[in-house]
């Protein structure tokens with residue numbers, strides 16, 4: 237069984253952080269803390285100069301990482317670092333030019349060697365995936381795709397046929413960033429995608445607290461993805477590694493508990 | 503060829519959230535824009551409102567100086583002061599037909615923002631324009647013009663605070679608002695169908711120029727020169743000449759020099775990469791991070807270029823050259839003094855190329871320069887005086 241599939245045996249908590257934010261060394265500690273505190277999957281962003289899919293919080297995270305010298309090589313090194321002590325699945329979240337500029341064949345090979353399990357290319361819809369699918373196949377890396385409230389049913393089918401690992405359901409129309417409540421579009425999205433595929437469904441975008449996480453699982457999500465809320469903790473405590481570690485550990489543990497203790501959750 | 507491609511270039515490299523909006527736009531373009539009714543309506547706006555057709559002006563003094571026959575295609579005389587209105591009237595009309603309630607746009611020099619503000623005002627649609635903070639300062643006159651026409655200007659401070667970042671913000675807005683908002687993209691860049699749609703709206707420039715020069719000279723020109731930012735005025739004038747034996751030259755921003763960050767010449771110094779939804783020549787580092795750019799002309803201060811230009815570069819059908827800021831300033835003053843025509847700093851790039859390369863042309867050669875816009879927005883003490 238693949239590491240990703242294994243992570244969805246119960247409702248999964250998926251934690252996102254940007255490789256190299258606020259700097260490489262701290263970012264290793266952050267990844268390890270998230271894993272140790274219960275993240276079932278680690279989603280690792282490779283920072284990009286022009287993250288059009290992201291709101292201000294993750295934009296700033298990318299900027300911090302890049303100005304601290306983050307590179308694709310270092311992101312792979314971070315994955316190797318994680319692999320020294322953990323088998324938790326790692327999914328890379330990247331923008332297309334990061335893959336394209338390194339050449340997809342080389343990017344996938346190096347990712348695989350580092351221990352990456354899945355890759356989601358934010359700005360690569362199914363129509364453009366020809367560039368990477370063969371390499372995903374050859375390396376055994378699962379190609380993750382997003383489905384959004386604006387994705388019509390025939391596209392959902394097409395995407396699900398192409399996708400590996402799990403489907404990343406984007407709970408709202410827009411960019412990443414914390415929201416006060418679970419998006420109204422989330423429930424109907426989960427319901428209609430569930431009818432079309434048996435793949436695990438992980439809901440992300442906007443989810444910031446236990447209430448929303450629990451609601452997502454109650455609505456049928458197999459996993460909950462949290463990004464901006466984690467990155468905010470990093471931003472707030474960038475100067476104080478000890479407090480950063482503590483807050484991240486507490487937050488992750490709470491979210492994990494919320495996701496796992498849903499009555500009726502699968 | 504794959505859908506929305508120009509050779510290998512172009513495509514739809516956007517988050518899934520935008521795919522439905524792009525599909526709707528493509529459908530609208532196919533059905534609505536091709537209808538007789540739409541075309542008649544647009545033609546009416548372009549003539550009696552925007553002032554088409556624009557003149558093709560023979561420049562006696564410049565011709566004497568250059569030793570060839572020099573014509574200017576006068577997009578500077580289009581309402582709003584640049585070619586941008588050809589595109590915004592088309593896209594805004596389409597948006598209204600598609601039932602959109604709000605227009606968003608990015609702008610660099612402010613000309614596309616102004617042209618969107620104009621289209622929004624006359625068609626009764628509210629307009630919000632993203633503009634890099636750096637550009638808000640250096641093109642302040644256009645900020646005021648947009649606001650005067652009822653548009654809201656949203657300064658963008660992230661990244662390099664120029665055109666590229668304004669596009670990022672506009673795309674983020676659109677990802678959340680596409681149900682009721684139309685994104686009026688200002689050049690032949692972005693995901694399919696924008697590069698094709700904007701080109702189709704801008705080819706009116708080349709169609710007119712071709713007819714005008716045939717009437718005036720009874721033959722085709724030897725050369726057509728245009729500046730290239732995203733490439734909309736250039737493709738607009740080049741397109742109808744692509745099948746002819748006419749030398750086509752696009753002039754990019756050479757800025758202060760060829761070092762990374764000092765220019766905007768993506769076709770000259772970039773390599774293929776993906777930004778803002780399309781694969782095209784891109785200024786980037788070894789890791790694919792997009793590089794900063796510099797140009798004295800805010801409208802050319804952009805690290806990528808329309809995908810069709812990337813194809814035309816590779817096939818060799820169009821030559822792409824660049825000129826430096828210093829040459830641009832000289833051309834700006836030169837055209838003002840010799841012909842009484844103050845060009846936009848963007849357009850002055852095309853003039854500067856002719857000034858530098860005049861020896862390439864023979865006495866009877868006919869050269870058309872696309873004067874994409876007027877320079878009122880650029881008149882500052884620094885630009886006007888010689889010490890630069």
Ligand SMILES: Cc1ncc(COP(=O)(O)O)c(C=O)c1O
Pocket residue numbers: 584585610611612613614688689690729730731732733734735736800801802846848849874875876
């Ligand atoms: C007068 C003028 N010319 C040219 C440009 C560059 O755009 P494009 O290359 O799409 O024509 C601009 C952009 O702002 C402009 O204002």
